[in-house]
Amino acid sequence: MIGTGASRRAFIAGTTAMAAGSLGLPSIGGAQAKPVKVGLIHPVTGFVAYNGQQSRLGATMAIEDLNRAGGVKSMGGAKLEAVLGDSQSKVEVGVSEVEKMNEAGVAAYVGCFQSPVGIAATQAAAKYNTPFLIDVGASDLLVKRGLKNVFRMKPGFGRCVDDGIAALGALNKGAGGGAKTAVIVHESGEFGTGTAKLLAGKLPSIGIEAKELIAHDNPTRNFDNIALRIRSLAPHIVMMSNYGNEYMLLARTLFQQKVDLMGMFSVLGGGFNYKFVKEMADASQYMMDTNHWFNPLSASAQALKKRVEAGGALFTFEVYLSYTSVALLADALERAGSADKEKLIDALGKSTFKADLMPYGPTKFVDGQNEGGLPAVMQSLKGEIEVVAPAQFASAKAVFPRPKFN
Amino acid sequence: MTLDIAFAGIVNGLMAGGVYVLVAVGLTLIYGVLHIVNFAHGSLLMLAMYAVLYLFRQPVGLDPYLALPVVAGGAFAFGYALYRGVIGRFSGGKDDNILLITLGLSIIIDNAALFLFTGDTQTIDVSYAGRFVTLGPALLPLPKLISFGASLLLCALLGAFIALTDTGKAIRAVAKERQGARLVGIDVENVFAISYGIGVACLGAAACLLMPFFYVSPSSGHAFVLIAFTTVVLGGMGSFAGALVGGLLIGIVESLGGLRFGEQLGQIGIPAVFIAILLLRPAGLFGER
Numbered sequence: 001m002i003g004t005g006a007s008r009r010a011f012i013a014g015t016t017a018m019a020a021g022s023l024g025l026p027s028i029g030g031a032q033a034k035p036v037k038v039g040l041i042h043p044v045t046g047f048v049a050y051n052g053q054q055s056r057l058g059a060t061m062a063i064e065d066l067n068r069a070g071g072v073k074s075m076g077g078a079k080l081e082a083v084l085g086d087s088q089s090k091v092e093v094g095v096s097e098v099e100k101m102n103e104a105g106v107a108a109y110v111g112c113f114q115s116p117v118g119i120a121a122t123q124a125a126a127k128y129n130t131p132f133l134i135d136v137g138a139s140d141l142l143v144k145r146g147l148k149n150v151f152r153m154k155p156g157f158g159r160c161v162d163d164g165i166a167a168l169g170a171l172n173k174g175a176g177g178g179a180k181t182a183v184i185v186h187e188s189g190e191f192g193t194g195t196a197k198l199l200a201g202k203l204p205s206i207g208i209e210a211k212e213l214i215a216h217d218n219p220t221r222n223f224d225n226i227a228l229r230i231r232s233l234a235p236h237i238v239m240m241s242n243y244g245n246e247y248m249l250l251a252r253t254l255f256q257q258k259v260d261l262m263g264m265f266s267v268l269g270g271g272f273n274y275k276f277v278k279e280m281a282d283a284s285q286y287m288m289d290t291n292h293w294f295n296p297l298s299a300s301a302q303a304l305k306k307r308v309e310a311g312g313a314l315f316t317f318e319v320y321l322s323y324t325s326v327a328l329l330a331d332a333l334e335r336a337g338s339a340d341k342e343k344l345i346d347a348l349g350k351s352t353f354k355a356d357l358m359p360y361g362p363t364k365f366v367d368g369q370n371e372g373g374l375p376a377v378m379q380s381l382k383g384e385i386e387v388v389a390p391a392q393f394a395s396a397k398a399v400f401p402r403p404k405f406n
Numbered sequence: 407m408t409l410d411i412a413f414a415g416i417v418n419g420l421m422a423g424g425v426y427v428l429v430a431v432g433l434t435l436i437y438g439v440l441h442i443v444n445f446a447h448g449s450l451l452m453l454a455m456y457a458v459l460y461l462f463r464q465p466v467g468l469d470p471y472l473a474l475p476v477v478a479g480g481a482f483a484f485g486y487a488l489y490r491g492v493i494g495r496f497s498g499g500k501d502d503n504i505l506l507i508t509l510g511l512s513i514i515i516d517n518a519a520l521f522l523f524t525g526d527t528q529t530i531d532v533s534y535a536g537r538f539v540t541l542g543p544a545l546l547p548l549p550k551l552i553s554f555g556a557s558l559l560l561c562a563l564l565g566a567f568i569a570l571t572d573t574g575k576a577i578r579a580v581a582k583e584r585q586g587a588r589l590v591g592i593d594v595e596n597v598f599a600i601s602y603g604i605g606v607a608c609l610g611a612a613a614c615l616l617m618p619f620f621y622v623s624p625s626s627g628h629a630f631v632l633i634a635f636t637t638v639v640l641g642g643m644g645s646f647a648g649a650l651v652g653g654l655l656i657g658i659v660e661s662l663g664g665l666r667f668g669e670q671l672g673q674i675g676i677p678a679v680f681i682a683i684l685l686l687r688p689a690g691l692f693g694e695r
Contacts, residue, residue, distance in 0.1 A: 045517075047625050049525025188670055216669040219629045221620075224418035224550075225664040225672075232411050245527050245621055252529075252619065255536060256547035280531050 033076035036339045038063065038329065039083045039101035041111030041121060042322075046089030047218055048243055051113050051270075051318050055135055056084065057308070058322035059110055066330045074337040080330065087112055091120045098124040107339035108133060110325050113318070115139035115190045122150045129341050131332075131348055135325040136318055138191050138268050143368040149341075151348050151365060153328055153355060154292055154321055155373035157191070157268055161198040164267040164290030167377040167389045168237075169206030171263075171400040178401065179236035179262045181211050185226060185250060187242040188215040195241040195267055211235055220246050223253035230254070236262040236401075240269060247271030248280065255283035262401035263288060272378065273316045274385060281383035286402035292317040293376035293387060295359040296395065304357065324355045328363065359393055410543035415665045416658055417544040423657020424554035425616055429630050430637035430649040431561055432608030438644025439581045439601040442501050445508040447634060449515035450606050452627030454481050454613035456523060459622055462530045470530065470614045471552065478610040485606025489599040519624040527623045535618060549618035558650075560611050564604070565646050577601055581644065633676075640680050642693025651691055655679070 040059045043052035063080045071077040083104050085097035094117035098109065108131040112118040118137035125132045126147045134142050134152040138160070143152050155163075172179045184199055186192035193215065200210035211233050214226055223246075230238060238261055240250060248271040251264070264287045266272060272289035294301040294315070304323065305315040313319070328351065333339060336347035352362040361372040377389035379398050386396035429451060436444045457477050461468040468476070492511065497503040537548040568574035579587040580597045588594050612630075620626070637656055641648020656676055663675025683691060 044525065045520060047623075049520060049624065050527055051525075053525050214669060217673070219626070220669065221629050221633075222418075222422045222660075224422065225415060225661055226669060228411060228414050228418065229665060232408075245623065245626075248527065248529065248621060252535070256538065256549075256619070257545050258538065275526075279529055282531070282536055 033071070033078035035079045035081040036072065036075070036333060037081045037083050037101075037104060037106040038326065039085060039097070039104075039106035039109040039111075040322075041085040041087050041094060041097045041101070041109060041117075043089040043113055043117070044086045046087075047245070048089055048113060050244065051136070051316075052087070052089075054313070054316050054318035055111070055113055055322040057313060058319035058324075059135070059326050061304070061307070061319075062323040062326035062330075066326070072330060072333045074334050075339070078333075078339075080326070085111070087114070087117045087121070089114060089117070091117050094118075094121040095124045097121070102128050102130065106130065107333075107341070108329055108344060110135055110322065110329065112137060115142060115194075118142050119145075119190070122147055125149055129345070131329070131341065131344050133325045133329055133348075135322040139194055140369075141190070141194075147368070148349075149345055150368045151328075151370075152368060153325055153358075153360070153363065153370045153373060155375050156369060157195045157198065159373065160267050160290050160375045161195060161202055163375050163390075164265070164377060165199070165202040165206055167290065168208075168263075168265055168288075170389075171398055172206060172208070175262075175400050177207060179208055181233075181235040182208050182237040182239050183211055183230050183233055183235040184213045184239045184241065185230075186213065186215055186240070187218050187246060189218070191243075191268070192241045196239075199239055199241070199267065208237065210239075216242070216246060218243060218246060220249065223250045224257070226250065227253045227257040227259055231257070231259050238264045240264065240266045243270035244273075244276075245271070248276055251276075251287060252280060252283045255280075258405045260404050260406075264402075266290070268292075272380070272385075274314050277380040277385055278383050281380075284380040285382070286379065286399050288377060288379045288388070288398065288400075290375050290377050292321055293359065293378065293393070294320045294357050296387070296393060298356055298358075301357040320357045324357050327355065327357075328353050411665060412662065413542060414544035415661045417541060417546065419658035419661030420654055421546065421550040421554045421657070422661065423654035424557040425612055426630070426633050426637055426657055427561060427650050427653030428557045428608055428612040428615065430634040430641070430653050431564065431646060432605035432612070433634045434638045434641070434644055434646065434649045435564075435577075435608070436602055436605035437638060439577055440501075440504065440598055442504040442508065443635070444602075444605065445505065446511040446515060447605075447609065448627035448629075448631035449512040449519075450481070450485070450627070451609045451613060451630060452519060452622060452624060453484075453515060454606075454610040455617055455620075455622035455626065456519065456528075457481075457610070458613050458617045459528050459530060462617070469532065470617045471556070474556070474611055474614040477614050478607045481610025481613075482603040482607035484603075486599045486603035488606070489602040493602065494595055494598060516624055523624060525624060527621050527626075529621045530617055532618045547619065553615035553618070556615055557612075560608075561646070561650055564608070568646070573597075573600060636676060636680055640683055640690055642687075642690030645690065645692040645694075648690055648692035 042055045067079045071079040087094035098121050110133045113136045115137040122132045126149050138157040140156040140158045184196045186196035196213050203210050266289045269289040277284045308315045331353045332347040336343040364371045376387050379388050387393050388398035458470050461473045534548050539546045576592050637652040641652030659675045659679050663672030
């Protein structure tokens, strides 16, 4: 990886210019190969704009790095060229971006952050048999519709739920099995509802009953009522599955309302990041999350983290997942030796790519889902994010149950 | 639902309603005088929240409650200038034009905020965030309690200002009879600008009261806009008392509805009460027919 400084502001401010020029165009007068256009579809405006911007940052950094490293060598050093799209958190806009980018001649798409947008966008891309790499979308439906053009590096929420539940079961067992009930608070979209149903179905396998599933809208202004409801139900554990703003607001409200719990545990918790645990160290203290995490032992990951932070951004999962998705695409292009869609899909399907940034084994796609993906279980401890499982990546021992307020 | 929970729910609703009141009072003032629905309301609230955020951060380090006079004053000046420089100048005195201009302003402000501040969600963590007051079965987080009290106090002060001062009388005169006010020598355009400024100042105050327990992002102001519009119509468009009672009522209905029917279904309570009241009193609770 080539270490260049990355300014997030520059990426956000100059996205259009970047798409048009500096990343992928061949130098004037050179006999370079035709650039390979890559459609990046993310919600850079709308209620999850931050997440979308982070994804765009990761993807464009990857393109920049790959181009600086000489492009796709088997294609005569062809550079990647970002074609940027904004899904605006809307399904129909995501689909129209696919159509526009198809007109622009993209070889593949990377996106979309939100599962509902991804489901519709991949379907649209399937019409043109164009590969679509899901960088962040969590729903397993994304890869369960028999679409040959869809690939996802990261584990979906099925795998994350399985691993998260197993980790929670082990923690509870280690603490004497005191936790027997849970309340699940989730956002009402495909991501939150799907995860919540899976969690409720799996919890009995570790001796915990889901007393209630509480859905909320996006945005939700006030979580006082939900805190009150949780207090009246008196569960041992609160599980949450929502996007960043609501995740943070719920955590802060439960802290302010002094709701005593053995633990707060999320799977793919949208707000569990460095910013949250540092800015709200008290509210986030002891909260746990099963999520995507970079490989802390990877020098490349640490170098990228430094660059991202030097640019004023946070090294959130969107950044390294989108970066990795572009790297996967570049690897497939290299092996296919062509941007031909059939060849590219074939190369992706046979990929054994080793994602250097991630704690994953070699890629093995089954129906488009990478079976080698691995989530991590983390806990906020004194304003830091510590990995508590799996053991080979753990940086701290989990605190469970959490101390009571009084 | 036990009585304890119902009581705590009502108290929570009142706390939430306190802030709705302040957001709605600005809107109702602007409507009452200018007779336009200010589509830029949510965007201006968001801008004020960013102002609170940056005043809180170093090097200024100003507590959001102490920042209230600064932000409200700044918001007044901004609102006044916005009316003088943009809304009044380009509307040609036509209400339809003002409506479109405020809608355009909303789009510009939102996207400018996205450009300047990015889509990142920002919060502040005040040292007293975790403190609370016990009121029977209800726990009242200190920031929400302060916000509730401050909101009602500010509404009372604003009411007194409108009722007792010469400027307030001029505002009332313009709201009642624009042409007549002009004939008796009131500078109507200036009153419009002052009214718009005061409406935006209310948002500045609301931003200070919100930030200790809410967050700001370029879209965060919109979370309160629908509630504010509902409050204004429910209370009677242009009515201060209506905004006050309407805001608190909506807070309570939202809270009890959420507790009884769940957070999603419970939201139905707001339009249900809204429709019921408008059926009985088409001009709203305190509206003039």
